[in-house]
Amino acid sequence: MKSADDSPxxxxxxxxxxxxxxxxxxxxxxxxxxxxKDFLWLIVDDGSTDHTAELVKAWQAEExxxxxxxxxxxxxxxxxxxxxxxxxVDTELNVCIDSDDAMAENAVALILEKWExxxxxxxxxxxxxxxxFAGRVIGSGFPEGLTESTVSGYYAAGGSGDKKxxxxxxxxxxxxxxxxxxxxxxxxxxYKYRLIDQKYKMAVxxxxxxxxxxxxxxxxxxxxxxxxxxxxxxxxxxxxxxxxPESAKRTLIDYVHYCSSSILAREKSFIRKAPSPALCAVxxxxxxxxxxxxxxxxx
Numbered sequence: 001m002k003s004a005d006d007s008p009x010x011x012x013x014x015x016x017x018x019x020x021x022x023x024x025x026x027x028x029x030x031x032x033x034x035x036x037k038d039f040l041w042l043i044v045d046d047g048s049t050d051h052t053a054e055l056v057k058a059w060q061a062e063e064x065x066x067x068x069x070x071x072x073x074x075x076x077x078x079x080x081x082x083x084x085x086x087x088x089v090d091t092e093l094n095v096c097i098d099s100d101d102a103m104a105e106n107a108v109a110l111i112l113e114k115w116e117x118x119x120x121x122x123x124x125x126x127x128x129x130x131x132x133f134a135g136r137v138i139g140s141g142f143p144e145g146l147t148e149s150t151v152s153g154y155y156a157a158g159g160s161g162d163k164k165x166x167x168x169x170x171x172x173x174x175x176x177x178x179x180x181x182x183x184x185x186x187x188x189x190x191y192k193y194r195l196i197d198q199k200y201k202m203a204v205x206x207x208x209x210x211x212x213x214x215x216x217x218x219x220x221x222x223x224x225x226x227x228x229x230x231x232x233x234x235x236x237x238x239x240x241x242x243x244x245p246e247s248a249k250r251t252l253i254d255y256v257h258y259c260s261s262s263i264l265a266r267e268k269s270f271i272r273k274a275p276s277p278a279l280c281a282v283x284x285x286x287x288x289x290x291x292x293x294x295x296x297x298x299x
Contacts, residue, residue, distance in 0.1 A: 007038075008091075008092075009038055009039060009040055009067075009091055010038065010039075010091055010092045010093050010112060010115065011038065011039040011040075011091055011092075011093045011094070011095065011108065011111060011112065011166075012039065012040055012041075012042050012089045012090075012091040012093070012094040012095075012169075013031065013039050013040070013041050013042070013094075013095055013096075013097050013103065013108075014041075014042040014043075014044060014085040014089065014094060014095070014096055014097075015027055015041070015042070015043050015044070015096070015097055015098065015099050016044045016046055016078055016081030016082060016085065016096070016098070016099065017043060017044070017045055017046065017048060017052060017081075017099035018045075018046040018047060018048055018075060018081075018099075019048045019049060019050045019052070020048070020050075020052070020099035020100060021048070021050045021051050021052045021055050022050075023099055023100040024043075024052065024055065024056075024099050025055070026100070026101070026102050027097055027098075027099060027101065027102060027103070028041075028059055029102075030097075030102035030103040030104075030211075031064075031066065031103055032064050032065070033105070034103060034106065034107070034108045034109070035106060035109060036106070036108045036109035036112065037065035037066045037108075038108065038112060039066055039091075039108050040066055040067040040068070040069060040091065041066060041067070041068045041069070042069045042071065042085060042088060042089065043056055043068065043069065043070045043071070044071050044073065044081045044082075044084050044085045044088075045070065045071065045072045045073065046073060046075050046076065046077070046078070046080070046081040047072075047073065047074050047075025047076070053070070053072065056068065056070045057070075069088070071084060071085075071088055075185070076180065076185060077184070077185030077186050077187075078185075078186070078189065079178035079180075079186065079187040079188075079189060079191075079233075080178065080180060080185075082096070082178060082189060082192075083177045083178050086169070086172055086173055086177070089169050090169070091169060092168065092169060092170075093111070093115060093125065093166055093167065093168060093169065094166070094167055094169050094172065095111065095164065095165070095166040095167070095209070096165075097210055098212070100212075100213055101210050101211060101212045101213065102133075102210070102211045103209070103210060103211075104131070104207075104208045104209050104210055104211050107128075107207075107208075107209040107210065110128070110205065110207050110209065111126060111128075111166055111205070111209065114126055114203065114205045115166075117203075118203040121203070122200070122201075123148070123168075123200065123201055123202055123203045124167060124168055124171045124172075124196050124199075124200035124201065124202055125165060125166045125167040125168050125171070125172075125202055125203070126165075126166040126202060126203050126204075126205050127149065127151065127154070127163050127164070127165055127166075127202040127203070127204055127205065128163065128164040128165075128166065128204075128205040128206075128207055128208070128209035128210075129141060129142070129163060129164065129205075129206065129207060129208045129209060129210075130161065130162045130163060130164050130208070130209070130210050130211075130212050131208040131210075131211055131212070132211065132212060132213065133211050133212075133213060135208070135211075137161070137208070138161035138162050138163075138212060139159070139160035139161010139162065139163075140158070140159050140160045140161060141206065142154075142159075142204055142206045143157075146204050146206075147203070147204055148201045148202065148203055148204055149201060149202060149204055150197035150200075150201050150202065151163070151165065151190070151193045151194075151196075151197055151202060152190075152193070152194055152197045152244075152246065153197065153201075156246045156247065156250070162212065164209040164210045165193065165202070166209070167196070171196060171200060172192060172196070175192050175195040175196060176192075176195070178191060178192065179233075179236060181230070181232040181233050181236070184229065184230040184231075184232055184233050185229075185230065186226050186229070186230035186233045186234070187230075187233040187236065187237060188233075188234075188237040190237070191236075191237060191240055194240060194241070194244060195240075197244075198244065224294060224297035224298040225298045227260075227261065227264070227294045227298065228264060228294050228295060228298040229298075231261045231262070231263075231264035231265035232261075232265045232267075234257070234261040235258055235261035235262045235265055235267060235270065238254050238255075238257045238258035238261060239258060239273070239274070241254045242254050242255065242258060242274065242275050242276075243275055251279075252279075252283065255274070255276075255279055255280055255283040255287070256283050256286045256287050256290055257287070257290065258270070258274065258280070258283075258287070259280065259283050259284045259286070259287020259288070259290075259291075260287040260288070260290035260291040260294060261291075262287070263287060263288055263291045264291050264294065264295075271284065
């Protein structure tokens with residue numbers, strides 16, 4: 001795929017979707033509105049049973065200025081849709097825009113302009129801002145003068161709220177895919193980002209790249225149920241965090257969550273598997289209490 005000036009397209013915008021035909025049009029319209037069309041749109045359909053496929057087929061037939069690719073897979077959860085996306089991305093950069101969000105005004109041009117500036121500086125990609133549809137930045141913005149950071153380092157320094165991550169495709173593919181646990185459909189997307197953080201920083205772009213809206217049926221709104229339904233996935237993520245610690249306080253919190261998820265998963269050997277079995281044993285009573293809270297909150 002080449003852009004209008006016959007140069008290779010640098011950016012894939014990918015959208016995992018599951019029964020979101022009623023919101024997916026918002027993504028499409030935001031992409032049609034981009035003045036810069038040097039991107040392609042990859043839609044990963046995670047087993048939708050609505051009319052998503054028909055909708056996309058109609059868009060593919062329109063003159064919209066960019067290529068639309070569609071991949072269907074059996075339902076497996078957001079992390080498996082990301083795995084499929086990375087398997088199908090062949091551009092230098094990629095960014096995820098969720099099926100209920102919108103690419104911010106002129107975001108494609110902002111990404112490509114920033115990448116042209118920092119491309120040869122060894123970054124894993126670009127970290128920009130998410131905002132709501134009223135333009136309010138989600139969580140905190142970037143500190144004045146911040147030009148680079150790891151993703152985990154930004155949050156460890158007090159940052160908050162979702163940020164839009166644009167990754168080099170070769171780097172996102174260089175770390176293992178998200179694991180799949182039988183009967184579960186959630187693993188934190190931060191898993192791959194955390195691994196990348198161990199070797200690379202991101203260039204900071206202090207501009208809004210995505211407008212977001214959190215749906216009532218989305219994972220953010222139903223986290224207690226996610227904890228209960230996907231304990232192996234959460235225990236795995238906490239174990240990854242414990243292997244790459246940030247601070248003493250954060251480590252204690254992660255141990256409590258690791259114990260809680262392991263208890264919910266009925267994992268008998270979780271203490272032995274911990275980086276510090278002694279500390280894990282100390283946190284087990286608090287983990288048991290948290291598992292009880294999860295069960296109550298998830299009702």
